[in-house]
Amino acid sequence: AQSVAQPEDQVNVAEGNPLTVKCTYSVSGNPYLFWYVQYPNRGLQFLLKYITGDNLVKGSYGFEAEFNKSQTSFHLKKPSALVSDSALYFCAVRDSSSASKIIFGSGTRLSIRP
Amino acid sequence: DAGVTQSPTHLIKTRGQQVTLRCSPKSGHDTVSWYQQALGQGPQFIFQYYEEEERQRGNFPDRFSGHQFPNYSSELNVNALLLGDSALYLCASSLGRGSYQPQHFGDGTRLSIL
Numbered sequence: 001a002q003s004v005a006q007p008e009d010q011v012n013v014a015e016g017n018p019l020t021v022k023c024t025y026s027v028s029g030n031p032y033l034f035w036y037v038q039y040p041n042r043g044l045q046f047l048l049k050y051i052t053g054d055n056l057v058k059g060s061y062g063f064e065a066e067f068n069k070s071q072t073s074f075h076l077k078k079p080s081a082l083v084s085d086s087a088l089y090f091c092a093v094r095d096s097s098s099a100s101k102i103i104f105g106s107g108t109r110l111s112i113r114p
Numbered sequence: 115d116a117g118v119t120q121s122p123t124h125l126i127k128t129r130g131q132q133v134t135l136r137c138s139p140k141s142g143h144d145t146v147s148w149y150q151q152a153l154g155q156g157p158q159f160i161f162q163y164y165e166e167e168e169r170q171r172g173n174f175p176d177r178f179s180g181h182q183f184p185n186y187s188s189e190l191n192v193n194a195l196l197l198g199d200s201a202l203y204l205c206a207s208s209l210g211r212g213s214y215q216p217q218h219f220g221d222g223t224r225l226s227i228l
Contacts, residue, residue, distance in 0.1 A: 106155060
C-alpha cells in the first residue's frame with residue numbers, strides 16, 4: 001500500500017536560515033508526490049509536485065523539493081525562511097491503484113522565529 | 115475566478131443526527147473529492163465524484179454518502195453521527211479524474227458533534 005511518512009511533528013527555524021521539511025514515501029510503481037501547506041482555519045494550498053523528470057522541483061513561494069529515488073525521499077526546502085512560512089505542511093502521494101486518491105502524511109508544523 | 119467554496123463553515127450537531135455539507139468546485143473543474151481531517155492529522159480520503167457518480171471510495175462506512183449535481187457541485191451526507199465524526203471536512207476539485215494536476219481545496223466545514 002502507498003504511504004508517506006513525515007518523521008518530524010515540528011520544525012523550528014530562525015528567519016533567514018534555510019529550512020528542510022522531511023518526507024519519505026513507499027509506493028509500488030512510479031511515485032507521484034505533492035507538497036501542500038495549510039494555514040490556520042484554512043484549506044490546503046498546493047506548493048509543488050513531482051511526476052517525472054528533474055529531481056529538483058521548484059514551486060510556489062520560493063519552495064523547492066528534492067526527489068531522491070534511492071532514499072525514497074521528497075524533502076521540502078527553502079533557502080531563506082520567512083516568518084510568514086509558519087504553517088502546517090503536508091507531503092502526499094497519489095495512490096497508484098486509484099488515480100483519484102491522494103494519501104497524505106500526518107503533517108509537520110513549521111515555526112519560523114524572527 | 116472563484117475557488118472552491120464550502121458551506122457552512124461551522125456546524126454543531128448531536129450524536130445520531132444527520133448532516134449535509136456542500137461544495138462548489140473551482141470554475142472549470144468537473145471532479146470533486148471529499149476528505150476528513152481530524153485534529154492533528156492529515157486529511158483522509160472519503161470519496162470522489164465524477165460525472166455524477168461515486169468513482170472511488172476510501173475506508174469510510176456507508177454512513178458517509180454523497181452526490182454530485184449536473185453543475186459539478188457536490189454534497190457530503192453523514193448519517194447517525196458519532197462523536198468521532200468531529201473533524202474538518204475538506205472538499206477538493208480538479209479537472210478530470212485520474213489527472214496528475216493538483217487538487218484545489220476549499221477552506222472546509224468544521225463539524226463538531228456533541
